[in-house]
Amino acid sequence: MIEFQHVSKSYGTGSHILEDISFRVTAGEFVFIAGPSGAGKSTLLKLIAGLEPCSKGSIHVNGQRLDQITARARPYLRRAVGVILQDTHLLYDRSALDNVMLPLAVAGHPTGIARSRARAALQKVGLSGKEEANPISLSGGEQQRLAIARAIVNRPALLIADEPTANLDRETARKVMSVFRDFNQVGVTTLVATHDEDLMAQYAQRVFVVEPGRFRDFPVSKT
Numbered sequence: 001m002i003e004f005q006h007v008s009k010s011y012g013t014g015s016h017i018l019e020d021i022s023f024r025v026t027a028g029e030f031v032f033i034a035g036p037s038g039a040g041k042s043t044l045l046k047l048i049a050g051l052e053p054c055s056k057g058s059i060h061v062n063g064q065r066l067d068q069i070t071a072r073a074r075p076y077l078r079r080a081v082g083v084i085l086q087d088t089h090l091l092y093d094r095s096a097l098d099n100v101m102l103p104l105a106v107a108g109h110p111t112g113i114a115r116s117r118a119r120a121a122l123q124k125v126g127l128s129g130k131e132e133a134n135p136i137s138l139s140g141g142e143q144q145r146l147a148i149a150r151a152i153v154n155r156p157a158l159l160i161a162d163e164p165t166a167n168l169d170r171e172t173a174r175k176v177m178s179v180f181r182d183f184n185q186v187g188v189t190t191l192v193a194t195h196d197e198d199l200m201a202q203y204a205q206r207v208f209v210v211e212p213g214r215f216r217d218f219p220v221s222k223t
């Protein structure tokens, strides 16, 4: 599903943020990405999402080598990967339903189908009844779940989230994490960057620890 071979990343002419990283994530895994602030967790996720190019090495996602992907294959890959960044980039001049319909409209789905799939996605994240709400009127946890609904509406095989529980209280964080766990349990490969050690301990899965100059891969622990 994801393969990094000797990947390094620097921004501009700066030194490497990530250096000589190799790993493989197979379909259906749940991986946490941990490490101190500024170590490169978001950068790692952006490389996987194809939002940043690597400086050295090669990255394969869903069978495609990212730096050799054709313009024709790119939209298919984009749909195969659901991305939730730290800034949710929700549109505050549209309803919650419109926000979730947008990726389907971009993919060319007829409005009726887009609407029913967007409603189903909102239901999956526990936001039924909030279809017409403006995102600004939603709580932090609801906005996170709305961003998840938008990321999953194209039924991606891979879900990537950058600190989706930051600034949420414990109970809301747990609810948001359980949404990811539910998707993972139906086979969606899931990568979540987090500082939250309690959540990591609770969900006890494979963990990548990104530290300055060091990358560690802790295998799945069965607890």
Ligand SMILES: Nc1ncnc2c1ncn2[C@@H]1O[C@H](COP(=O)(O)OP(=O)(O)OP(=O)(O)O)[C@@H](O)[C@H]1O
Residues within 6 Å of the ligand: 011, 017, 035, 036, 037, 038, 039, 040, 041, 042, 043, 044
């Ligand atoms: N677009 C960019 N241009 C230049 N430098 C960048 C860019 N994006 C990130 N960096 C730098 O790369 C380093 C790693 O940043 P990154 O956001 O990946 O870390 P992080 O581990 O996700 O941090 P945090 O936990 O605080 O979100 C930081 O020093 C950051 O300033």
